[in-house]
């Protein structure tokens with residue numbers, strides 16, 4: 841686990857970003873670009889108030905699983921990252937994948953297109 845994240849309304853989501861060992865090591869050492877074989881996964885859930893403790897926020901139903909896989913040759917046109925999105929275990933519409941790189945490129949190109957890092 842690299843870090844959790846939260847998205848305000850209207851999405852109202854809790855997220856957790858996971859990395860395989862290659863990705864975690866690159867983040868630990870601030871290595872950019874990430875090595876081929878690095879994988880980052882974002883799990884997203886609706887968020888809701890805990891029924892057990894009023895100020896606590898807990899995950900509700902799962903919404904999407906998003907994946908970035910580093911393969912600098914195969915995905916050269918999108919910064920070396922292949923993007924994938926799954927809803928209910930099924931790959932989501934490929935046309936949507938164009939939006940992935942656009943946003944990551946606009947905001948965090950200097951960090952090899954990766955937003956998430958360890959807590960400061």
Ligand code: HEC
Pocket residue numbers: 845846847855857880881882906907908923924925936937939940941943944953954955956957
């Ligand atoms: C409008 C901006 C935007 C778009 C579009 C977008 N992302 Fe992201 N992505 C983010 C932000 C911001 C984060 C940081 C975590 C968070 O806040 O949820 C993130 C995090 C991620 C992560 C975890 C690694 C990292 O960079 O932190 C993955 C994997 C990911 N996104 C995949 C995708 C995929 C796949 C798509 C397309 C289906 C996509 N993203 C589209 C903004 C975007």
